[in-house]
Amino acid sequence: MRDLALIVHVGAGVLAVLLGIPAIVVTLRRRRLNWVGEIYHWVIAVTCLSALVMVPYDWKRLWFFWPVALATYLFVYLGQRAAEAPGGLWYRGVLRGYGGAWIALWTGILITTVPDQSWTWLLPVVLGTVVIEWLCFRMRDLAAS
Template sequence: MFSALLTVHITAGVICLITGLISMLSKKRKGRHTWSGEVYHASFVIIFLTSVTMALMHWEESAYLFYIGFFSYSFAIIGYLAVKRKWRNWLLYYISGMLGSYIAVITAVLVVNAQKIGFLQGVPILLVWFLPTIVGSPLIALVNRKYALKKASASS
């Protein structure tokens, strides 16, 4: 059962990586952006459910993954709900949540595969854990600033 869950988990992760990238690179309007975003979120739900289930199955060695699963999915659900419910300042929450969740997926891929990725071999694992956040957080701030400036100039 564990290997089947792991296969589903990895497949959903690959789908997240691809559809997240498609969504980021697409024009921000209905169509490709919204379709890929829906698939991204659905795949992230699968990642979340399989990670929590696998952590529960191997609690002694994987308890920390249970909490990481909840933490990572919290970004995706905040971004998803912000756009669906049009919260006040929804765009800020949407961008931060969705890009934050994408950083979580990239972090998971890098941490699991660090020893197989040439340029990461020999890099301290703690740095591998934090590198996507170190690189991605300023990018999230730039994207938020870009859209805040667009919104400000549109309302002027």
């Protein structure tokens, strides 16, 4: 079961990383939920569920999958909800939701690739948050002009 979960997790994770930016861009351009955002949501869900399946097999090494998987799914859910009901500042929800999920994916990748280093938690979160917030303000300025 662990091997199957790992195969599903890696496949869905790679697809999620590849779909993250297109999901944001297409959703912002179309100003509503679309097939790319919908697929991104479900690929993230599969990635998160497969991560949770693997945790009990190696708790000491994989315990962090629980909070990362939960945060990742909550972010993509926020992005999807914002895209489903555009209006007002909906683009902030899309950027923070879809973008936050993408950052969480990269955080999981770094934590797994380079374990026992505190920067693997901090780097994607700090850099990603700065970029997302910059984009939120930039979009506000574009909408005002």
